[in-house]
Amino acid sequence: MSLTVPVTILTLSLLALIFALILYFVAQKFRIYEDPRIDEVQAALPAANCGGCGFAGCRNFAEALVKAETFEGLNCPVGGATVMGEVAKILGKEAVAVEPLVAVLMCNGSPEFRPHTSKYDGVPDCRMAHSLYLGETDCSYGCLDYGDCVRACAFDAMYMNPATRLPVIIDDKCVACGACVKACPRHLLELRKKAKKDRKLYVACSNCDKGGPARRACKVACIACSKCFNVCEFGAITIENNLAYIDAFKCTFCRKCVTECPTFSILEFNFPPRKPKIKEQVETKTV
């Protein structure tokens, strides 16, 4: 019976003990004090790390929340009111009510309305195509169809429709984190206030050219004729740079502008059916 085994066991156990003690003392000496609430808040957040709050990840946002006086300007679009309510309870602060938003594409230029006048043969990336030239159509403001926005979406809420060559946003999945808005080099995506029953109404065009060239490039372009502006009783429409824009917070969804628009540039979604005469005119032009 040799001494090798007991000696080995003893030596290694002693070494393990010594190292454990060293690690413990070093950890104690160099410990960084962190507010324990940061961990609690982080646990309440959705952990998507999508950047929708404007911070570089859920941990950063948790730190900001703990440090902040009020929740003004701080919101997690993914978790929404539920999560912000929980965080408010943890920190003993007031939750600020924030309007739910949804992403919307301000372009309806499918090949049916906006003919192609050249062929792009580079890398299918919107940023690159945008920096090269105005695109395969005569509208230098319109969607380029290479899907930078779809690739940016971390919530599977977007896909490219091959028939219209435009991105489609799945409203139920969209958390309005803003990644697609940042990704689009032409700034065609916007976060708009989500109305009741998921209704949407907006000018689906971003073309700032004068009416003539805009219409020649795309049949459903906004030509800034101001008919919508004139018919709106709520002052929700502004015309700037040859383009009409509907303010989602002022709009009452009366839909008068939709029927007034001569180029069918204004789109409406999730509304009850209209009376037959008007329905014909509008139906063929909505996506």
Added chain:
Amino acid sequence: MSNLLNVSPSPHAHGKETTQKLMFGVVAALLPALFTSIFYFGWGAIIVTATSVISCLIFEYLIQRFIFRKPITITDGSALVTGMLLAFNVPSNLPVFIIVIGSFVSIAIAKMTFGGLGNNPFNPALVGRVFMLISFPVQMTSWPVPAGFGTGYIDAVTGATPLAIIKEGLKNGESISQLVTQIPSPAQMFLGDTGGSMGEVAAVALLIGFVWLLYKKIITWHIPVSVIGSMVIFTTILWLANPEKNANPMFHVLAGGVLLGAIFMATDYVTSPMTPKSMIIYGCGIGILTMIIRVWGAYPEGVSFAILIMNAFVPLMNLYIKPRRFGEEVKNG
């Protein structure tokens, strides 16, 4: 003209090379070595090469079709090159099942697990070869004596390679001048009339391939010249120090897989460094490591291991050894 104009970013002109042309250029450079291997080892050479190439292609096809589910790229020539190089690194009487296992290791493990062409850190053919050497040491170290089509395949008569003779002899206390009679002459080693892996025996065939690769601008001179150059310097020093215990430089360059390794294996695009400075350091590292293994290591031949070890350093070299940029002042101290 009714079609729409194409619009793409510059440049609007392109050189004639494609990946496929480069790979087939390497295949062409290997053809002299293929002919000499058939000339010296007969049927065995044909069977081993064919098995290796076909299994490599089949494994790549199966993995791309059923596991990756990506477009099949076996026509780009890279699996063909791996298959040929793998065959050239083994004895001509190697049983088929071992070759198939080796091909599997080369393609599936050394290349495909890393993501396919362009992503592997280690030379696939060498990984396969080393795997076979360690798993089947007996079959991988029985070298047929070259006898043309009379060599036979399974029943080939085997003998030791020149390097093995020297290594064993020195271990037994014999001196170089005594061993010289047992090894082939430099002329024999140059032309290939010696034992060894199928592709490594004929130095002349490999050198013809080298000239072709340089002419077609498939490789640059940096790696082969630094591998062979550093070996020559190392062996010259050893030989001058003790000519009875160390063979002369010419022997070391012609014997074993140095030429095959320096010209075809070390210059593999994917696993070699990107800048000339790094290439020279890489080549010198291979040369020196090969000699260290040959002189002091357990194996008579060390090129495969040397290349694989240096492959491991390539990402580090690419990261830290940067070329001097145009207009960059070289800072002193």
Added chain:
Amino acid sequence: MLLKNLALKTFPIGGVHPPENKLTSESEIQYLPIPVSVAIPVSQHIGAPASVIVNKDEKVKTGQVIAQSKGFVSANIHSSVSGKVSKIDTVIDTSGYKQTAVFITVEGDEWIETIDRGNEILTDINSSSEEIIKKCLESGIVGLGGATFPSHVKLTVPAGKKCDILIINGVECEPYLTSDHRLMLERGEEVLIGISIMMIALKVSRAMIGIENNKPDAVAHMTKLATAFQGITVHALKVKYPQGAEKQLIKALINREVPSGRLPLDVNTVVHNVGTAFAIYEAIQKNKPLFERVVTITGKSVSKPGNYFVRLGTPVKDLIAAAGGIPEDTGKIVSGGPMMGRALSSTDIPVVKGTSGIILFPAGESVRMESMPCIRCAKCTQACALNLEPYLLMTLSEKGLFERAEKERITDCMECGSCSYICPARRPLLDYIRLGKSTVIKMAREWVVK
């Protein structure tokens, strides 16, 4: 002959050899008929766009200023025709986007009175350095090699900098283009006078003209003519792209390396194109502002390729019509050379100061091959004349690692296209490098602002 070729100067690192295709090197320069109407953009140069000073329905004469330069780095725009301004509207230009342009309906060809229309070559230069620089500014002279940098800026040596030698770029390294070649052969003496004028402006006594050796007739002709001029020498250079790039030309001729991020003036030299020298001759000696330039119209399927003096603002389709019309199989039209030129989306785009040539590519040469994975062959690194590593810059840009890309000197890249040209796997190297460059520059600007 081989030895002589080896002895030619060149830049030491990188470079590629695209096929030369100089189909029009023997074609004498002709005058393109004046079009029915022109669209003259207000930004044909680097720097602030000029501001329009004419109104709709105003009558203008050839050579009259129609847009004024704004600021120091800007240039005047002159009318290239006489007629009536029909509108001030937008036109798509070579940038691929619309910009403001003055549209003029042509009536006759009446020039402003100050221009000397005589054919005599005036060799005596009676202007001082300051007068020359002022005249260049007034005449709207910009670099005609393609970069269109306002020449009066490049002829002004700012305080604290020195200039001891002028370098003239007669290289024309892009395939297909022959406008500089023909200009040197047919108007060599005027070019040399223009160079002398520039030497006075810069206050230097030496000038070196670099010409690629695929133009031996131009080398011989200019060498012979230069003997009559003090301080001007002509040098044949090895044929290698991008020999015509500023930094590479300086390195080849006088062996000085422009430091990264700096200008040629930091190595005491300035580079100008031969076309610019000719334009300066006309401006100083003949009071003729810049409103026309030599453009090469070429392509393998073009029936009558040639070189033309074209009035600025002429739509490209007029040039194509003069060359025999657009070939059936045309797939792509490029303004400039094949390596750095811009593909056009229509033929209504006007010729501007930077248009050195129009190339029509047949369909088979107009489409990119599918790209394959990188095989790490290092050919891109060998081809880069600035010793950068394009494969790395592409990967970094693709993955969004822009800080690392900046460290690897992505902003040094001159976008010459040699890397994309040589890549066997047909990777879109330059596309991603451009993306990385613009992102890094944008980030650097934001960082400074912060």
